[in-house]
Amino acid sequence: MNELKQICKEALTEKKARFIIAYREDKNKKTKPFIARTPEDAEQIIFNHQAVNNLAVYFPRFKNSGEGKIGIVVKSCDLKAVTALIQENQIKRDDLFIIGVNCSGVVRDTTMEFSNDNTQIKCKYCQAKTPPYYDELAEESKEFEMPDDDQAELMARIEKMSSDERLEFWSAEFEKCIKCYACRQVCPMCYCEKCIVEKSEPQWIDTSSTARGNFSWNIIRAFHMAGRCIGCHECERACPMDIPLTLLTRKMGMVASSEFGYRHGMSLTEPALIGTYSTSDKEDFIK
């Protein structure tokens, strides 16, 4: 524990980073994101099972905001977002000071303790507890028992549904949407300066929370995530209406993987799937 604080303190003292996006605990012992600007601030830095946020979401705000590297504390899953943003030319590796943490799972519901029943979905199929690259690494690597991947079971069930049944399933889910855009705002990959839903000439998507407006918003967002979602599950966690959004984004990722052999956020050098064309790309969807 001290080690992470120590690393961050040193980084700030030695100006390896001009600030560090990290986690702290508030007076109610709630873990939340904050920005450590001084070595004193770094005293507050912690990491635990409640450190759910994907801090890469804050990058766009600091784009061109000054000289010096941006420090960030990342779990292995968060690092995929960092990598993906580098792949999509949103940030440069050289502008970052990455403090990786060994993670032994985070909670799904932040109001409860970490347990087998309260493990975030992504941790149930996590393949790398240690970030693949970093400038510094903190935290001890701890084994934890991975609960069953119940989302995979649910996905298999949905895939067996007829298209009418699927429509019914998603209609019921999307009806709940209130267009608060928490899914978009917490998403590190949703960095467009002007979102498609804000483009009014022409108005592509109804902004109202009607059946039509909700369906088009959620489906378009899923499409924009195709081959781009890095699976941090923040959208679903943030959704106040409990819409199982990651069923869509995870499925899209699986398709990108099975059809194109591509997983986003896994390589600093591989070009992003969405921005490349290969003559071997399948065309059988054009009918």
Added chain:
Amino acid sequence: MEEYIVSLDNLKKIADELLNNHCRVIGTTSENKFKELNYAEELVLNPGAVPTSSSFKEFFFPKTEPLFFYKQNHSNVDLFNPIQDKSKIVIIGAKPCDAASLPIISKVFNWDYKDDLFNSRYDNSLIIGMSCHYSDEFCFCNDLGSSPENMKGSDVFLKPLADNYFKVVSVTPKGAEFINEYQKYFEKDLGKNKSLERKEENPKHFDYDKVKTWLDNNFENKFWDTAGEMCLGCAQCAFVCPTCHCFDIVDEQNGSCAGRRAKNWDACQFSLFTKHASGHNPRDNQEKRYRQRISHKFKYYMDKFDEVLCTGCGRCSRGCPVSLDILQIVEEINSLSGNSNSIQ
């Protein structure tokens, strides 16, 4: 005046009758959500439950509603008012922090210009409030002059008694009329059922007057540079809030010659909320937008309508994706305003 009690079973019978009389009955369910009930058995009244994740404002101020419909054929345009659902709305089991929100937002919908879309529902409603036996680190109703027993906004108020009974308090003439109408389901209070009290008092966190004075004088203060800096600019807080009432007005075409104009929930934390067509934006960063949110709730609305635009329900904090905690922000303001001796 006679004092009454009512059993949960009889409350459900009342709900049944209301449903049969084509009322919209809204209550909390086993999932602890406000829902328009299909049948009375869905109703679950638990004074110890955490406030529902969303408030019930959508039943008075829907997330989207038509303002009018239009049809146009060259220079001929016809406008049609939306058909109003004239059904009576009955809310059963509103916590004091929910019930209080309606008279608060009614003020903005009725100063000078009257919003009949809101009024037609609110005027035609009956709110049955209930004491609250819940509290957590996000609750602060009693810092805002309310309490878990506060009857503001309720027409009828229920106080839990042992054995699934409730003491019935008639708060408004509308409430008295209701009790009279469903008299057969109410029993005289013979004092036999023990009343269930809250386990503990809510702590007091801040002195509102001091917070208000600080806000009056500190529009420019470095506190605002960091208060909202981690805010991601979504509208979770505003949309689950019982008092947030900002809205957008949009046109939606349905084919080339017909469509509707709609009133949709909107939120001050969205970056485009105040952006002019010219590109100029008076609140051009999240820090300014967060200042607006806090100031609107704890200062502007008070200046304008003599009410705090917050009931202390804590929903915004419980649901915030980055755990921004409105109570902690207000507590910080309280401590910035100097000596905090008046707080226990």
Added chain:
Amino acid sequence: MDNIYKPELVEIKDIIDETPDIKTFRLQFKNPELQSSFAFKAGQFAEYSVFGEGECTFCIASSPTRPEYLECSFKLAGKTTSAMTKLNIGDTMGLRGPYGNSFPIEQMKGKNVVFIAGGIGLAPVRCIIWNVLDLRDQFKDITIIYGARTVSDLVYKNELEDWKSMSGIKTVVTVDPGGETPDWKGEVGFVPTIVEKVSPSGNDTVAIICGPPIMIKYTFPVLEKLGFKEDNIITTLENRMKCGLGKCGRCNIGSVYVCKDGPVFSYKDLKTLPQEY
């Protein structure tokens, strides 16, 4: 139901191309009774709609002393104004209003009046100019100072000529440096500079000023130097609005709703408001 959000229908009677991106619409209510009963005061605004495209906010640019029609001038900027530029004479629009407060015409009576405007900011000022001119004998000296970026960006060109030719009115028109044409006979320079040059006395004078925020910001100190009292400097603000009715929550500056407590504010009022407009 009394539906405060439902507009009345108006017909476009005339369209004037003021500049490449500014047009003036002359409108008349389709219901003749409304046309005769519709009353407003100089400085008030309205919400104009193109059905299916949306609504937007402009001040009423014609004078209440000429009630046979309403005029609005708008600049192509967003979705609704873009739809408006595609409309033709005879087309139908929606109109809600009038909303907001107005210029303090009673306070101005018996005094000198200086009108200062920049760009399309002349629209609300034009409303009060004609109002004052139609009641000419109730006011003392009148000065009009108007500027735009270039000669082609000047609006109400014919009326500028009318005002220049009227006796007892001093009309000065300027364009920003670089915006002049070879045959330009007016002033060249930014509005605050020209105000300083024209140097109207602040004694017993009310100034009405409207234009881009930057112009207003730099003109206030000039007026103060010329001896204008803070409550005799009057401006009109345009924050983003949707409802115009004090409900939708986006036009506030501190505790003040521009749509209801404004859009007209004195410099004295503005000094009490936070810098968030």
